[in-house]
Amino acid sequence: MAFEPPQRLVRALGEAQRGGSDGTKGDDGSGKWLAELAGAVQHAAGLRELTVERVQAPGGRSSLVVLVRQADGTPAVLKLAPERARPESERAALAHWGGRGAVRLLPSGDAAGDVHGVLLLERLRPDLSVRSLPEAKALLEAAGTLRRLWVEPPAARVHAFETVAERTGRQAESMRAAADTDAEVVELVDAALAARDELVVGPPEERLLHGTFRQSKVLAGERVPWLAVGPDPVIGECAFDLARLVRDRVEDLIASPSGASITRRRVKRLAESLEVDQERLRGWTLFRAVESGVRARRVGRRQDAELLLEFAGWL
Numbered sequence: 001m002a003f004e005p006p007q008r009l010v011r012a013l014g015e016a017q018r019g020g021s022d023g024t025k026g027d028d029g030s031g032k033w034l035a036e037l038a039g040a041v042q043h044a045a046g047l048r049e050l051t052v053e054r055v056q057a058p059g060g061r062s063s064l065v066v067l068v069r070q071a072d073g074t075p076a077v078l079k080l081a082p083e084r085a086r087p088e089s090e091r092a093a094l095a096h097w098g099g100r101g102a103v104r105l106l107p108s109g110d111a112a113g114d115v116h117g118v119l120l121l122e123r124l125r126p127d128l129s130v131r132s133l134p135e136a137k138a139l140l141e142a143a144g145t146l147r148r149l150w151v152e153p154p155a156a157r158v159h160a161f162e163t164v165a166e167r168t169g170r171q172a173e174s175m176r177a178a179a180d181t182d183a184e185v186v187e188l189v190d191a192a193l194a195a196r197d198e199l200v201v202g203p204p205e206e207r208l209l210h211g212t213f214r215q216s217k218v219l220a221g222e223r224v225p226w227l228a229v230g231p232d233p234v235i236g237e238c239a240f241d242l243a244r245l246v247r248d249r250v251e252d253l254i255a256s257p258s259g260a261s262i263t264r265r266r267v268k269r270l271a272e273s274l275e276v277d278q279e280r281l282r283g284w285t286l287f288r289a290v291e292s293g294v295r296a297r298r299v300g301r302r303q304d305a306e307l308l309l310e311f312a313g314w315l
């Protein structure tokens with residue numbers, strides 16, 4: 001088939017080479033994966049007797065999504081991701097959820113002789129996410145979806161999910177290394193690291209978390225109205241998962257003259273509705289916003305960095 005990977009994915013992989021979420025740089029195999037992607041799609045589709053319809057664009061920043069049909073005509077999605085995106089961890093989480101609150105992993109999602117990092121998923125409506133709803137409704141639906149994902153994790157002996165402490169520990173080291181002479185940024189980094197140090201000591205009951213949850217990760221479905229996609233699963237407290245949702249539509253928050261007060265009300269409302277400690281949610285929101293802002297600066301996305309760090313300053 002004629003094949004052109006979405007530019008969003010190409011740019012994101014380039015950024016990853018310059019320094020990803022854990023601060024690592026250099027060749028991690030993503031370039032080779034991208035160069036071989038067209039052949040991998042054809043190989044994976046052939047093994048499963050799939051008919052390729054089209055590549056979903058603009059698609060995600062960490063994987064390729066291909067709309068396909070199975071041999072019986074049932075629509076599905078073929079997803080391919082490089083090792084950096086931890087596709088086997090995603091597979092394990094989706095299998096554990098079993099379609100409850102998340103997209104369903106289909107049989108033959110791991111075919112013999114397959115290339116690494118291929119998942120076969122039920123087809124949702126890729127062009128219709130919760131983000132298309134009015135803000136208040138979007139937050140309500142997203143929060144309800146997220147709650148369904150917070151389940152008891154598999155026994156430690158049968159999974160290899162990392163913990164919130166492990167993931168944020170790597171991120172914290174990268175944040176320290178990226179400290180610059182901008183006093184305001186240094187102050188925010190110090191505050192975020194101090195919050196993280198307190199939060200990882202004796203956290204509340206731990207659950208299997210989505211890990212990268214936001215409104216655009218919740219798509220319309222047929223069997224239920226909304227389902228989560230694209231997890232980067234982690235084991236930890238629920239406030240960590242909810243923190244990313246707090247800053248959704250950050251560009252609208254920054255543009256609003258009352259953005260700071262709206263943000264504080266959002267923290268309070270989400271904490272109360274999902275029974276999460278408000279101060280822990282505020283702390284994780286601060287850490288995750290600063291970490292994302294510092295990472296955006298590191299890879300040259302200056303505008304994104306400015307939005308995120310201004311948002312973090314309100315917390």
